[in-house]
Amino acid sequence: MVSTEAAISWVLKAGAILSALLICLGFFIGLNIVWLGVLLLILTPFMRVVIAGFCFLSQRDMLFFIIALYVILILVIGSLLKF
């Protein structure tokens, strides 16, 4: 069983490296790859909240599961807003 902290650390590291690679590649290939890299960069912190939520749920820590759900809800609302 991997600890919550280790899982989050892994997600953040993978997101950081992958997004940097895509953004770097995009410089040579095209802006649509840069777009993908920037999107991945922004979604990485989202992913670590989702992972934390799952971990809290599996530990039956309902209070912190709800806290994670609220953060995810706000992030989803934010990503749907248009101006």
Add this chain to the structure above:
Amino acid sequence: MEPLMLIFILVFGVFAGGFGSMLGLGGGVFMMPFFILVLNIPAHQAVALSLLGVIASSNLAGSIYIRDRISNLKLAMVLETCTVTGGVLGVFIALAMPVNFVKILLGLVLIYASFMMIKGSRSEEILVQREGRLALSGEYYDDVEGRAVKYSAIRVKVGLFASMFAGAISGIVGVGGGVILMPIMKLVMKVPMKACAATNNFMVGVTAAASTIIYFNNGVVDLYMAIPTVLGIMIGAYVGTRLMVRTESALLRGLLGIVLSFSGILLLLRAGGILVW
């Protein structure tokens, strides 16, 4: 845009990411005045780019601090409920206000940050212990002192209020999630300095992401300029975190503090129409 400009941004990003992570302020405090005063980039666009840099360095530093359990995950999650809410609200406040509002607020935040930086943080730490479900206790191993440090965060309500404010400021001016929250966490919530800095580094990414996703979906992020900004700050933050230069150096803090207050004053003068270029 010419390649020279991209290299210029990349080099400055390395500098901003490096010093930002060493001082625990994040690269944004240096990127924002650079974008607005030197490159003359429109304010909202500069904010979106700076926030991308904040996310990039937080992903990197956060992965290290959470692995080493110096970041307090539960404390971070509780405060994040308010920082992300503030982060979303901040974007809409920024859009509703005239552009000069962003510059004035940024100027004030920079001057505040420079004061915090020059003053340093040498006040005595009093650690509190609490029990209970929402005690938000933490424990980390301090390798300088060679012992485990145990603590509990207190006055969580004040912390939540400050988090909302910090999130909004960060969404409006692209800086400051950490600058505003750090002193509150340390002085009011009684979280020890090392845990404070690590938890903040971990939190600012999600706070900035809440604002950035809105700017990104509405086409405010300039992808071309995002390349050197993100890569530069990541290189700088990586080197800065690795070097672990504990910037007790009063001279460095002082010099960078002066640079920050000087840019803050320039921003205020320009927003007031006293300086034009």
